[in-house]
Amino acid sequence: MPLEEINFDGIIGPTHNYAGLSFGNVASMRHGGQVSQPRAAALQGIDKMRANLALGLAQGVFVPHPRPHRGWLEALGSKIEKADPPLAAAAMSASAMWAANAATVSPAPDTSDGRCHLTVANLRTMTHRSHEWPATLTQIRLAFGDERHFAVHAPVPPAFGDEGAANHMRLTPGHGEPGIELFVYGVSGGAFPARQHVEASKAIARLHRLDPERTLFVQQSERAIAAGAFHNDVVAVANERVLFAHSEAFEDREGVIARCERLVPGFELVEVAADEVPLEDAISSYLFNAQLVSPPAGEMTLVVPSEARKTASVWAWLERHVAVNGPIRRVEVVDVRQSMANGGGPACLRLRVVADTSTVDPRFLVDDDRLDAIADMVRRHWPVEIDHADLQQPALIRDVEAARAALLEAMDLSEMASS
Numbered sequence: 001m002p003l004e005e006i007n008f009d010g011i012i013g014p015t016h017n018y019a020g021l022s023f024g025n026v027a028s029m030r031h032g033g034q035v036s037q038p039r040a041a042a043l044q045g046i047d048k049m050r051a052n053l054a055l056g057l058a059q060g061v062f063v064p065h066p067r068p069h070r071g072w073l074e075a076l077g078s079k080i081e082k083a084d085p086p087l088a089a090a091a092m093s094a095s096a097m098w099a100a101n102a103a104t105v106s107p108a109p110d111t112s113d114g115r116c117h118l119t120v121a122n123l124r125t126m127t128h129r130s131h132e133w134p135a136t137l138t139q140i141r142l143a144f145g146d147e148r149h150f151a152v153h154a155p156v157p158p159a160f161g162d163e164g165a166a167n168h169m170r171l172t173p174g175h176g177e178p179g180i181e182l183f184v185y186g187v188s189g190g191a192f193p194a195r196q197h198v199e200a201s202k203a204i205a206r207l208h209r210l211d212p213e214r215t216l217f218v219q220q221s222e223r224a225i226a227a228g229a230f231h232n233d234v235v236a237v238a239n240e241r242v243l244f245a246h247s248e249a250f251e252d253r254e255g256v257i258a259r260c261e262r263l264v265p266g267f268e269l270v271e272v273a274a275d276e277v278p279l280e281d282a283i284s285s286y287l288f289n290a291q292l293v294s295p296p297a298g299e300m301t302l303v304v305p306s307e308a309r310k311t312a313s314v315w316a317w318l319e320r321h322v323a324v325n326g327p328i329r330r331v332e333v334v335d336v337r338q339s340m341a342n343g344g345g346p347a348c349l350r351l352r353v354v355a356d357t358s359t360v361d362p363r364f365l366v367d368d369d370r371l372d373a374i375a376d377m378v379r380r381h382w383p384v385e386i387d388h389a390d391l392q393q394p395a396l397i398r399d400v401e402a403a404r405a406a407l408l409e410a411m412d413l414s415e416m417a418s419s
């Protein structure tokens with residue numbers, strides 16, 4: 001079987017809530033304190049996966065992590081029932097749903113040992129995300145356990161923040177061919193933290209045995225981080241030979257373009273100028289947090305969140321450019337509003353892995369029937385609503401733990417019950 005791009009989406013967990021935990025993430029800060037709808041959120045995520053399947057794309061999933069994270073609270077000398085509310089909220093977060101932050105992936109054609117390398121992200125900058133990595137590592141080791149084809153690395157040491165594929169892009173003539181990899185790091189972002197450290201990016205490039213000649217380290221613009229683009233995938237996305245980016249995404253715009261032109265035959269830049277779509281509109285609409293995909297039988301398609309349609313400058317830009325000129329030929333709109341309210345768009349919800357599907361543990365791959373079974377568990381067990389003031393209620397905790405256990409059983413993954 002040939003190598004193909006597989007999108008692994010995080011199934012949105014039963015504790016999805018709005019606790020306003022992510023400083024620098026404008027949507028999370030704005031929606032903090034609102035009532036969330038975990039069941040609707042998870043069903044929206046499943047529908048997005050169905051849309052990928054309908055395009056003929058291979059689809060995988062990651063399962064929600066155990067929440068509350070009892071082990072993390074225990075290590076802090078606390079318990080969910082008694083923890084201070086901010087600590088309890090961090091232990092209840094469903095943030096592992098944003099699979100783009102799970103790991104950085106270098107496909108086999110780029111690495112010197114011909115295996116696909118994955119390094120789990122340490123996510124050390126945000127408290128509620130810093131404890132995700134052990135469960136992510138367990139899951140990635142299971143899904144990509146075939147060492148003939150995959151090399152899975154534990155996170156780089158927490159001295160250097162790493163946010164995974166959200167700050168990594170790949171340009172290639174075709175997914176199964178050698179590509180160039182761009183690691184986008186932050187230095188500062190005004191009042192907001194830069195989450196990706198250049199030393200973490202460099203370490204991953206070394207661990208993944210990438211060719212230094214085909215590896216770029218690119219600084220994210222300070223202005224983008226300060227405007228709320230806490231990850232590069234909020235202002236740029238790459239697919240095959242195409243880089244779709246905002247003109248203010250990178251600190252050294254000309255340098256990035258020149259190097260891509262030199263290294264990628266047929267490189268195409270689709271750039272959105274700041275005078276057509278201001279950075280703030282790009283960030284609130286998540287125009288760039290789109291899935292830019294190449295369906296096997298179709299034309300390059302941009303899968304945008306419904307917020308893009310509601311933002312006048314963004315929708316006008318798409319109407320003016322897509323299918324008129326350039327390589328992006330179609331736009332698909334998906335509704336992931338529950339995730340968007342926490343700053344997670346269509347691209348945040350998925351991790352791209354280039355692999356032969358027959359080398360992946362099949363329990364992590366889905367078709368429409370498996371999605372039906374997952375949706376059934378969601379409808380039966382996911383809470384309809386969560387008020388973040390109720391995060392420590394014993395009845396809610398009992399329900400969300402039972403919900404995850406039921407899902408794992410339905411997916412034949414009960415061995416992950418405690419991890």
Ligand code: SUG
Pocket residue numbers: 017018019020021022025028029093095098100101126129166230231233234342343344345347348349
């Ligand atoms: O890390 N939001 C996530 C959103 C991650 C988006 N991922 C990518 N851009 N790839 C974050 O900021 C909000 C959680 C809360 O407020 O409860 C949150 O963690």
